[in-house]
Amino acid sequence: AACTRKNRNDALHPLWQSPLTIPGGTRQSPINIQWRDSVYDPFLKPLKISYDPTTCLHIWNNGYSFLVEFDDSTDKSIIIGGPLENQYRLKQFHFHWGAINEWGSEHTVDSKFYPAELHLVHWNAIAYPTFEEAVMEGNGLAVIGVFLKLGAHHEGLQTLVDALPAIKHKDTVIEFDVFDPTCLIPSCPDYWTYAGSLTTPPLTESVTWIIKKKPIEVDENQLEAFRMLLFTSDGEEEKRMVDNFRPLQPLMNRTVRSSFQ
Ligand SMILES: NS(=O)(=O)c1ccc(NC(=O)CN2C(=O)C=CC2=O)cc1
Numbered sequence: 001a002a003c004t005r006k007n008r009n010d011a012l013h014p015l016w017q018s019p020l021t022i023p024g025g026t027r028q029s030p031i032n033i034q035w036r037d038s039v040y041d042p043f044l045k046p047l048k049i050s051y052d053p054t055t056c057l058h059i060w061n062n063g064y065s066f067l068v069e070f071d072d073s074t075d076k077s078i079i080i081g082g083p084l085e086n087q088y089r090l091k092q093f094h095f096h097w098g099a100i101n102e103w104g105s106e107h108t109v110d111s112k113f114y115p116a117e118l119h120l121v122h123w124n125a126i127a128y129p130t131f132e133e134a135v136m137e138g139n140g141l142a143v144i145g146v147f148l149k150l151g152a153h154h155e156g157l158q159t160l161v162d163a164l165p166a167i168k169h170k171d172t173v174i175e176f177d178v179f180d181p182t183c184l185i186p187s188c189p190d191y192w193t194y195a196g197s198l199t200t201p202p203l204t205e206s207v208t209w210i211i212k213k214k215p216i217e218v219d220e221n222q223l224e225a226f227r228m229l230l231f232t233s234d235g236e237e238e239k240r241m242v243d244n245f246r247p248l249q250p251l252m253n254r255t256v257r258s259s260f261q
């Protein structure tokens with residue numbers, strides 16, 4: 001009994017106190033993308049992204065990451081095409097990063113970590129009445145993943161970085177009224193896509209992942225700015241917000257498709 005109890009404890013991730021693997025989960029995320037095992041699909045369409053920067057609402061620290069939320073009451077900020085049957089509405093975007101530049105991304109490519117990864121979260125407002133319902137459905141969400149690599153200063157990201165000191169603590173929020181996240185997405189159209197899940201609770205298997213092949217470049221100061229955020233609320237013992245990525249999950253019976261040869 002002791003050994004099984006220990007094993008069970010090992011299955012709890014310190015950050016989320018939630019099971020690392022969902023019992024019965026067959027399409028969990030993140031995964032390692034083995035480039036040579038991905039299958040080119042000539043029927044994949046180009047992904048069309050059209051965001052209205054005035055739908056931006058606020059930026060806040062939710063205790064896992066920092067996220068920028070959008071007004072998703074209309075179809076003003078949407079993506080369509082790619083592997084998607086419908087158009088999907090932008091709900092929020094957030095990041096995952098490491099304590100040092102050697103790791104931080106959730107997905108890996110040929111087992112290589114990037115220092116950080118951006119997730120733009122969209123939901124199928126054609127098929128479902130609310131985001132909360134879409135989160136529970138197999139085709140409910142579409143998340144664009146963009147890798148961040150250490151390099152040149154990123155002008156568009158700097159607008160976000162300048163707002164971070166004001167949301168240092170968990171559950172702090174500031175208004176953020178105009179921002180177009182298109183500037184954070186590489187112009188290269190190439191992507192991988194696979195059926196997966198949310199990488200934080202509720203870990204539901206509702207995500208069509210669209211992972212951009214090309215990373216964006218950000219500089220050291222910008223990555224350090226992410227690392228000065230805190231998991232903890234004001235007044236609690238400070239815990240730096242770093243390593244907020246979920247461990248890799250088994251590919252199981254899935255194929256990663258590529259939009260490029
Ligand atoms: N890391 S990920 O897989 O892209 C990932 C993406 C999304 C969520 N959760 C949510 O969006 C929860 N949420 C709501 O229900 C309403 C606003 C909001 O943020 C969790 C994980």
Ligand SMILES: [Zn+2]
Nearest residue numbers: 094096119199
């Ligand atoms: Zn994420």
